[in-house]
Amino acid sequence: MLTGVWYFLTSIRLAIVLLILIILLSIAGSLIPQEQEPEFYQKYLPKISGLILFLEFHHLYRSPLFLSLVFLFLLNLLFCSLKQLPAKFRRLKTTTGDHPPGRMYKLSTEDSLKIDKWLNREILSLESVLRKKGFRTKTIEESGQKFFLARKGIPGLFGPELVHLGLIIIIMAGLISALFSQRITLAFLEGQTEEIPGKNFALRLDRFTTEYYPDGQVKSWISEVSVIENGQVKLQKTIRVNHPLKFGGLSFFQMGYGQDWDRASVELQVKLSEEKNIKIDIRTGESLTFEEGYRIRILSFVPDFQLEASGRVETRSTEPLNPAALVEITHHSEQVFLGWVFARQPERKDLHKRTRAEVEVRLVNFSAPTFSVLEASSDPGTGPVRAGCILMLLGLLTSFYLPFREIRIKQQAGSLPELYFYSRKQAESFQEELAVLLGLNKKTSKG
């Protein structure tokens, strides 16, 4: 039973099955929109919504099915590498006697004599030929037998284990991140100070600038911030995209910006009569007297005006695509103007409830305070992931580019020598190399 489980967990066939399953699930996860409400799936994918919700494919990458596959994969990686290791160490330790698996190079008599000569009278020249090619060599004489050993690329022997170990670390780091990483989104207006939850310091946004390209695209967001601890400015720094601030175990990232349209300022042109055309600067929510007996108030401002079927006004987006303000003007408490005015459609009057015909209002300009959107995050998985990546890369390099090669020559007293060779993969091409290197015939059989 136990050996059955062990065999199952160490088998490369399981790895293949798991790889295929993980590929298939990942494809599903990239096609099914993730992290939506159940109603979303019932509405847009009515036929399979039941299945999606049952299998928790609406957050596939943390669904029990996906996580158990990843967990099984982790065990597979671990046990599979553990299983390989003893044989590899044994190979390195064994220098005499029964040799570990390898192939026997079937030597012709002529070749045997050649090697015999090298081994017994010109060992130095044999060593130097091999050393030139990067082999380490060793000769051992023991109870009438002679052993000659040449090896190179020992890191390559353990390359796969390095790759697998790196991967194990990366997957575990992912688990650590999933459990312990924290993220908070913070929005700052200029001058605003925010306590950082769970920390004993605060962050203040001193200045926020958005730079544009000539074509109007955003070039960069620049937040100049101060870290404040116990009422003292501890540190001042500029945060940009790709240039976070690190402080107190957190990193602060520039994610973007936003505009506080509820506090938009507008510039209006108000015409009370043919002679009286007045420019007014006012903020949303404020009211002000601008002419004997006249008061104006901005009841609401939306950046992207949209009239719902119910008659309610909404904003379609947070971009100023169709800015509109709801303006009220009174004269000695009598309403003389109430209606929506549009910056982009100055002639639009269908939403005016006007009492006096000569009053006209235009929305000339508008602006809103911009806030900087920062994200504070701490992720204890980041360091381990990097370490895992380095191991994995080293493992890949050694696996593919420092292949392990081994040559063993064994000679009983009074008989001709035997030659064995081993390479983790591609024994044939090693054999050809060897034949060229030692000037032998290219004949072998399995040993």
Place this chain on the structure above:
Amino acid sequence: MSEYTLLLAAFLIYFLVMAMGFLNLFKGKQEISRISWYLAVFGFALHSLSLLVRTVSSRQAPFTSMYESVNFLGWSCVLATIIFIRKYRLQKTAPYLWLLVVALMALASSPALPKEVTPLVPALQSYWLWLHVSVTLLGEAFLAVAFVASILYLLSAEKETAEENSSGRKERLDFIAYRAVTVGFPLFTLGALVFGMIWASKAWGRYWGWDPKEVWSLITWLFYALYLHTRLVHGWRGKKSALIAILGFLAALFTFFGVNYLLRGLHSYV
């Protein structure tokens, strides 16, 4: 000379090299393949110069729009092809590799892909852009070589003729594909996954977010892990290996094109 003139010259040379290669399939003349190799190197030099001119004048990495990325992938494929021809000769495979290069360059020059330089959004202004994209595309170029060799393998498996050297040729295609994967896989791992994770953790504070582009890079990578391990199990050579190498490259192409046009996410810049 302008970047486009240089590019056109390179394109014509690649086309010529391809045509010479296909003609030479019947003739099998050594001199022709030598001459076309030098021609290809010359075309590659012009292509490189064209990229350099664009980089200097735009002062940003030459792979920030779809046009630029396809062009850069084409350039990388030329590099991979030249290296592989140099190392393994590839008399019969080479013209098909050039066919892929020509197809990529033709795609790059299509009017559907705007050619003007677009300024970089804030997230892309980082030296990690250089490392991440160039190494990834370079890796994909070698995976493309494996893709072409694997297709040829399957095609030659179809017409199982009694030709004497047919099995030798198939073994060689299998070997070429494998060698290409052993170059492409580490590069792709480094560029797409490792540099990608490091950059994401620097720009967004998380190294992995299951964004569609990330998921598809992972899928691509898992296909090649599958490729390597199925080979370790006895018997999975040739046909099955070739099929996986083909699927892997299709996944890479989907990461490249499909995710941008069909699936949306943080990564959909170009």
